Amino acid sequence: MSEIPEVPETTGRTELSGDREQAVRAAELDAADPLAAVRxxxxxxxxxxHASGDADVYLDGNxxxxxxxxxxxxxxDVITREWGQLRIRSWNESGWWTAPERIGDKIAPLIGAGPGRVVVxxxxxxxxxxxVIGGVRMAGKGCTEILVDxxxxxxxxxxxxxxxxxxxLAVRPVEPARIADEVTERTALALVNHVDYRTGRLNDLPGITRALHSAGALAVWDLCHSAGALPVGLDAHHVDLAVGCTYKYLNGGPGAPAYLYIRESLQERFESPLPGWNSHAEPFAMDPSYEPAAGILRGRVGTPDIxxxxxxxxxxxxxxGVAIEEVRTKSLALTDFFLECVAAYVPPGRVRSLTPSDHQWRGSQVSLACSPQLAADRQGGTPLAGEVMDELIRRGVVGDFRHPDVLRFGFTPLYTSFADAERAARVLGEVLGALPDVESGAAG
Amino acid sequence: MSEIPEVPETTGRTELSGDREQAVRAAELDAADPLAAVRxxxxxxxxxxHASGDADVYLDGNxxxxxxxxxxxxxxDVITREWGQLRIRSWNESGWWTAPERIGDKIAPLIGAGPGRVVVxxxxxxxxxxxVIGGVRMAGKGCTEILVDxxxxxxxxxxxxxxxxxxxLAVRPVEPARIADEVTERTALALVNHVDYRTGRLNDLPGITRALHSAGALAVWDLCHSAGALPVGLDAHHVDLAVGCTYKYLNGGPGAPAYLYIRESLQERFESPLPGWNSHAEPFAMDPSYEPAAGILRGRVGTPDIxxxxxxxxxxxxxxGVAIEEVRTKSLALTDFFLECVAAYVPPGRVRSLTPSDHQWRGSQVSLACSPQLAADRQGGTPLAGEVMDELIRRGVVGDFRHPDVLRFGFTPLYTSFADAERAARVLGEVLGALPDVESGAAG
Known part of the structure; x- marks a missing residue:
């Protein structure tokens, strides 16, 4: 971080009227937050x-x-009693065997799916x-291409x-906003991210799904950056297939297993490319011929990772007791407030928001691109945005960095407070404010 | 279990000279066992x-x-400190990111593989x-079939x-012992189980691999029932590809992740059908075009399940400090001794061993088929072998049952004692000895 001069780690907040105003506002918003206790x-x-002993502001939940x-x-308990003492008995007695579909049913309401449509x-x-393979196999015979976001x-x-x-088949990359215009009768399916991982842009799931269906194509959605942050409405919008991870807004832990959603009316036509024994109609019959299980179970593969x-x-x-709709309301309030605070604290021209200001197009993260002039002044090595993020983390504000110039801040309404948003923007302002003036070039 | 009459759960062992002899022998064998302390x-x-408060004899480690x-x-510690406190930092600081190949290198010596050849x-x-897909892609252009055990x-x-x-391609099932005769120049590869899960038969990995190579085909071995129980020698026998689970003889826990071995000289030709971002040469470059990582890393797929x-x-x-060769020595001694005890305790004609008596063909389990006369007398419902196993488990001897008539007993030399083997055979003798005479037909 030699390029970013040392400044006091906390500016005297009460000396600045702008700071006071945002901090007071954060306290008011937290006091009125119906999800505050979920934290x-x-x-x-x-x-x-951690040097200060203070908890970090953790904005990397995305x-x-x-x-x-x-x-x-x-x-x-799973390790010492279920595995350690009951051992093999736990496959039945502790409900291990049915965990993939049982946990799928727990995720289902968060993504607008009925029971029996999600398997983990x-x-x-x-x-x-x-x-994608399952979708292609359900698509029309004459299809020649897959569209990919x-x-x-x-x-x-x-x-x-x-x-x-x-x-x-062939793969054709298409901007999500162009899919409705680009889909043809030769399109088997489109694989689209609900929220763009880099910019935080929310794509139009209902509209794109409708457009795909109008052309006879299937809609396959990747929910990694939306599930648990906003309503998805898979059943309501007739999505065909969807996948998502569980370690971001669902807080399942590092590398926690992902899930597959198959629309109910398509399940009996779904042919998995990975027909492991756990997807067999009678797995313990040890039948040499494969007969898929009914329903969502055919999305299982091998022995589940208990x-x-x-x-x-x-x-x-x-x-x-948490409804995804109230999560969405708080998420938008958090990102609105963070953007307001960034505008208040960060010197003009140093960052530019890549995240749409319109709620309709916003996920639950804010991505800020560092000024291209600053970035362009860099000579090799870590990009400036990477160094800015390192310094933020050193000061207890944890977001992440994506090449070449993006600072990402994820807002997880279950545990992120408005005070967190205010502190993050304030520290960002301190770090960026301490940089040499853009016109003077980077130091060092 | 109404069909199996109640008998005293322990026969007076000291009253029977045969029992005493086996029990004394078990104690001698345990006293001389160099792996005894590993238990x-x-x-x-x-x-x-558990009603008696005694520990079970656990013979389901397979x-x-x-x-x-x-x-x-x-x-x-992983949950509370690495995830709970360090959070995202742990991907680097706690070595999460490199876990798949690091743990692969820890499994490698147990299956005769050098470093950099196994990924978990x-x-x-x-x-x-x-x-299988990777193997087919490396096979000759004219290949038309896959042989499967x-x-x-x-x-x-x-x-x-x-x-x-x-x-x-087509799939052709072939008995392992026939592969050398059946392989042709049209064979891309054969997928073979090193140890048969049902009978415990050990297949001839070196010989079958040589025969496949002579015909220009690749050898793909499934090590689920051999890894951790006996030497495999993947490198020494020039095996091309191998897979195995880690929750049997490697004790990794329920549904623990499996591994992939790729022979060193084939790694740069390996093209994964699942080229997830973790197998990319530069995963964090977020490059839209795929460039596989060098070496075994290209066997990775998505975010590892930490x-x-x-x-x-x-x-x-x-x-x-445990060598797989001494595990093999003890494994054979355990299964020999168990078969001796079964011969001593179980009335003649009630079970028949499916496991080869010749060490050359024996894995680390003993499979006993219940007499077909007993099985044939049954009317619907749970097969007799299933009921016998239920009763064994009730009496503290845990093996498992495979349709239609097989009792499986797995011997895990790291923790199975000769006393365990003696007790298991004795209880089996009690349960089978209490059954009505074969000729008289089953009760109930």
């Missing part, structure tokens, strides 16, 4: 090596959600493969290309 | 609901290995898919058929 369901202690309180005790297990990438998180594109190679699944199940208890 | 590394406490002592504390993650079924664990056959469908991976890593510490 107590999460572990927000400071890291053991990458790894924080630890919900019940997980630790639950997993201790495998990584997001593996579930994308199941969904041109700004997709990379793994979706890689897996879609692999699926296309294995089914003889420790991670049950950690996720415990984590989902943090949602008890 | 202390495992949790072998009785289940909380399905789910018992809990190694270090796992509970390690996972508590995903289920066995998913890894079979990677291996005719007695395979079902998932291998289901996945091989899916892979064949997606690559335009809780399960790190539980496995802690479980592997039970292997410290």
């Amino acid at each position: 107590e369901r999460f572990v927000l202690d400071p890291a053991p090596d 990458s790894l959600g924080v630890l919900p309180r019940g997980v630790s005790d639950r997993i201790a 297990g495998d990584s997001t990438s593996v579930n994308i493969f199941k969904a 041109a700004t997709t998180f990379p793994t979706d594109g890689y897996i879609a290309r692999s699926a296309a190679r294995m089914t003889g 420790l991670s699944l049950l950690a996720l199940e415990a984590a989902l208890e943090a949602w008890d | 202390e590394r495992f949790v072998l406490d009785p289940a909380p609901d 399905s789910l290995g018992v809990l190694p002592r270090g796992v509970s504390d390690r996972i508590a 993650g995903d289920s066995t079924s998913v890894n079979i898919f990677k291996a 005719a007695t395979t664990f079902p998932t291998d056959g289901y996945i091989a058929r899916s892979a064949a469908r997606m690559t335009g 809780l399960s991976l790190l539980a496995l890593e802690a479980a592997l510490e039970a292997w410290d």
Whole structure:
């Protein structure tokens, strides 16, 4: 961080009327927040090596959600009693065998799905493969192409290309906003991110799904950056297939298993490319010929990963009594307020928001691009935005950085407070305000 | 269990000279066992609901290995400190990101692989898919078929058929012993189980691999029932691809992630059908075009499942200082002794061993088929072998049952004692001895 001069880590907040105004506003918003008490369901202690002893403002829940309180005790019991003492009996007696569909049913209401439409297990990438191959097999015979969100998180594109190679189709990248115009009768399906991981832009799930259906194509949605942050409405909008991870806004833990949604009316036509024994109609018959299970069970593959699944199940208890609609209301209020605070604290011209100001197009993160002039002045090595984020983290504000110039701040309404948003913007203002003037070039 | 009359749960052992002889022999064998102390590394406490308060004889480690002592504390630290306090920092600071290949290197010596040839993650079924598709892509252009072990664990056959469908090949089931005769120049690869899950038969990995190579085909081995129980020698025998689970003899926990082995000289030709972002040469560059990582990393797919991976890593510490050769020596001694005890305790004609008596063909389990006359007398419902196993479990001897007539007993040399083997055979003798005479037909 040699390029960012040292400044006092906390400016005298009460000396600045702008600061006072935002801090007072944050306190008012927190006092009126109906979800404020839900924050107590999460572990927000400071890291053991944290110099100040203060808890961080954690705005990286769009990458790894924080630890919900019940997980630790639950997993201790799973390990010591269910595995350690009951052992093999737990496959039946502790409900291990049915965990993938049971936990799917717990995620379902958060994404607008009825019971029996979601199954948990495998990584997001593996579930994308199941969904794309399964979708292609349900598509019309004359289809020759798969559309992929041109700004997709990379793994979706890689897996879609692999699926296309294995089914003889082509992949065509299309901006989400252009899908309605680009879809043709030759399109088998489109694989689209509900929220763009980089910009936080919310894509039009109902409209794009409708447009795809009008052309006879299927809609396959990646919910990684939307599930748990805003209503998805899979059933209501007749989405065909969807996948998502559980370690971001669902707080399931690092690398927690992903899920697959299959529209009820398509389930009996779904042919998995990964027909493992757990998706068999009678798995313990050990039948050499494959007969898929009915319903969503055919989205299962191999033996489910119990420790991670049950950690996720415990984590989902943090949602008890919480409606996704109130999460959305708070999410928009948080990102609005953060943007206001950034405008108040950060010197003009140093960052530009990539996140749409219109609520209709906004997910639950704010992405700020560092000024291209600042970035362009850099000579090799870590981009300036990476160094800015390092310094924010050092000062207890944890977001993340995406190449080449993006600072990402995720807002998780279950545990993010308005005071967090105010502090994050204030520290960002301090760090960016301490940079050498743009016109003078970077120091060092 | 109405069909099996109640008998005293322990016969007066000292009254029977045969019993005393076997029990004395068990004590001698345990006293001379160089691996006896390794048992202390495992949790072998009785289940909380166990009537007698005695620990079970657990002979189901070929399905789910018992809990190694270090796992509970390690996972508590992963959850509370690494996830709960360090959060996103742990991907680098706690070594999460590199866990798949690091843990692969810890499994490698147990299966005769050098470093950089094994990667952990995903289920066995998913890894079979990677291996079969990857293998077909490396095979000669004129290949038209995949051979699959005719007695395979079902998932291998289901996945091989899916892979064949997606690559335009046919699947031909062949008995492992016939592969050398059946392989042709049109064979892309053979997928074979090293140990048969049902009978415990050990297949000839070196010989079958050589025969496949002579015909220009690749050898893909499923090590689920051999890894951790006997030497595999993947590098030494030039195996091309291999997969295995980690929750049986490796004691990684329920549904712990599986692994993929790729022969070093084939790695740069391996093209994964699941090219997730974790297998990219530069995953954080978020490059829309796919460039596979060098070496075994290209076997990775999506974000690794950290809780399960790190539980496995802690479980592997039970292997410290243990050579797989001494595990094999004890395994054969255990199964020999168990078969001797079965001969001594079980009335003639009630069970027949499906497990080869020749060490060369024996894995680390004993499978006993219940007399077909007994089975044939049954009217519907649970097969007699299933009821026998239920009764064994009620009396504290845990094996498992496979349709229609097989009792399976797995021997895990790290924690199974000769006293366990003697007790299991004795209880089996009590249960089977109490059955009505075969000729008189089953009661009830």
